[in-house]
Amino acid sequence: MSPDPQRCWASGRITVVADNTLRVEDILRRFPSPVFLGGGGQKQVYRVDHPEHGAVVVKIGSCRSAQELERIQREVDLLCDLDSPYFPKQFAFERWDSQRFCIVEQCVPGQPLTELLDRIADEAAALGLLRQLICGMSLLWSRRVVHRDLKPANIMIAEDHPRIIDLGIARVLDGTSLTMSHAPFGPCTPNYASPEQLTNRKRDIDHRSDQFILGIDIAQILLGGVHPFDPHGVRQGASIPENIFNGRWCRDTLRQRCASSTYTLLERMLGHHPYQRFRRHEDLAQALSALNEG
């Protein structure tokens, strides 16, 4: 029996569908002019014009495990709770059997930061971006949630303010972790991961891990797109993760590219150990404000 379209989309929350024969085409048939954005393997992403919500992104996927599906569900729950302009609004989440799902979320305007790393105008702009990202992330951090994947690809730059996407590997500090405990490193993108993520020291992963990744992002902007831990820039190490692990980054180059106060701020954000970074996110925000006033 086909699901009632109105019932599926009205609440914006999880809907479990019993029909195991539902196919991607069945879903897309509900929306006019779906545009395929990308995907691969188990996931496909479309942009459609929703009659009620306007431009939305429809993500249709299949998980390898029930655990992964739970993680995705948690991402949706979290974003529904946030209701913030810094994160895409969630309109619906549908799952059927133990592996397949469909998410409908706001189509976030702008370009991923990846495409703009070497084009952001100046230090003031970079710091402005950082301030906005901290403002957005504070909503997550206040709920003791760690994003863990704040790489440039997950930051969308629009005219008004950035959006942060893909909370797929966010970690709730008070809850049980759903990731494998004994993996050499936990869920992360190795080139944009903190040392404690690379070594999967779960106890040490908190908002300060996100702070570290934001530090990489902003440093990369100031370095004209060059990753601060890149072996070419550092002139040492065989890979970016290795340099992150050993605390080697191009300090001298960055020191020359920005004001000393900015360098001091970034140096602290890139502290090798969490205790060397800003202890509370309010302290980071305050330090950033002080820079702007200065």
Add this chain to the structure above:
Amino acid sequence: MARLYHQLGHRFQWSLSSIQTDATGDGTIVGPRYMAPQKVRAIPAALRQSSLFDPQFFLPNSARGKLPEYSFFPEVLSGGFTTEEWGPEMARSCADRCLSFQNAYEFEAVVIPTRFYEGMPSNFISKQEAQFVVPFLQSIEASGTNDRPVFLQLILTDQMLKDESYRSELLNWVTSYPELHGVYLVYYVHNRQKQITDIQFLIGLLSFVGAIKSSGLSIAIGYANTESVLLLCAGADILTVGTYENLRMFNLKSFEEPDESPRRGPTPRIYVPRLMQWIDHQYIGAIGAVVEDLGEYLEDNEHSVRMFEPTYNWHFTKPEPYKHYFVSFARQFRRLNSHGADAIVDAVLEECRRATQGFEELNEAGLVFSPESGGGHLASWMTTLNLWRGGR
């Protein structure tokens, strides 16, 4: 600027009297081992507001001295504390009662106690969290009266502080709590002599204190001896003085089961600021015989006048040597403390150099000090400061 607190214990009345009469302290750290609740109550309210309460849960299954009079003490509350039986309900009840006590007496901050662990246990953090930290934080949040700063007590062994990796783990853990305002640190040194000379330990300690301060947390250090002048350099906020050595060098003896063998009292010593050392009082005459101005070595105050009457009974039950020390040390401490953060390391180094020179001059004049009265620690202290400063 650091504050000087008196670590209260045996003969706490001397400390209270010294603070009141000689202005030798900015506050106190109150401990229930030697002070019954009514004695705590009797501390003037104004002083309590500049004091911390140390619940002394070092050995939660051993309620010695006055500890049984406190209903929140784990051994008392549970009728026999064992780690296995100390479940969440019991832990929470303990936290509620302990915090209620601290809030009732309006101490400067609330202290979350932790227990002592030997060595470097891998489950140190998880155990402290489960048994004390989380229950206390939950209690604070539930009470809704969390306007008072919150300090987490840490009792760390020399092994923990010397191991860089373990130290980092502890720092990452302690700094992960946004609810905390500070750390109340107590360090335990194995096989300790009168003065600490283990350079690796001292550097580890200074690094730990410095890291805590850099993170924005305050740090109070209890059971400190005269090595507290080194801790001034690392930016400690509260440092302590105490009467007997068991209040200036942390150990568990008075919290463990008593042994059967009779114990002797401490040899009365006198603190000589010029030498940065406690020396056997009998050497004072020898120093006086070879120096032009004994006052340059020995603080001259009303307590020293009594002490140097020939018939004075030098006995550890007499308050004068300890009150003399409070005055001497407070003066030296405040003088060093008046230097800014940039200059204080040089100031303490210079103080150590002068002390070394003092010992050299006395040795040249023929004095032969026993090791516990000598200046052997000074070289270690200067080395520590130089290496620690260079490594920052």
Add this chain to the structure above:
Amino acid sequence: MSSQEPEFRSEKDLASVFSSEACIRQGFRYSGWSSWERDELEGLFGIPDRIAVFWKNDALGRRIVRTFAFEVKRHHWKRALMQAYRYASFADYSFVVLDHAYVHRAVAGLSHFERANIGLLSVRLDGNVLWHLRPKHRKPYSEHMTHLLRAALDVHLFGEDDRRPNSNRASETILRVSFKQIPIVTRPHTIAL
């Protein structure tokens, strides 16, 4: 490593052979003096292995007392020097007594003894005492310790009245106990800290 000299097997053997009274009487030519010696007298600054007291009356009948303290060790001369220096707080003369087989090490550091004004003696297996440094007389540097010792000697050696102003009864009790009980008296029980 010792010299070729035969050595004592233990400190106790060395102490049993060493006669401080005979040594001082000979070294200081105290032929007309009375004397008394005691091992391990407690209640002072440190516990001297031997203390010897010599006295006589001068022409006006005034008692002159000289106290000598000894630290006996086989070869740890530095430790012995430190201990002997403590005894200088109450004794007019203080000495280190070493096994002659090892005294050469201390002699190499004789300047330390000179600076501290501590005498250096060595004893051979046959009991013969050799003088390496004779200390000068000096006033004991602790009035308190001196007072304690003199007060106790006044009572127990010279039988004088102990009811004098400013007498220090607590400390005298310690010495009184030490005089009466042989060989060693444990210290009185004190508060456990």
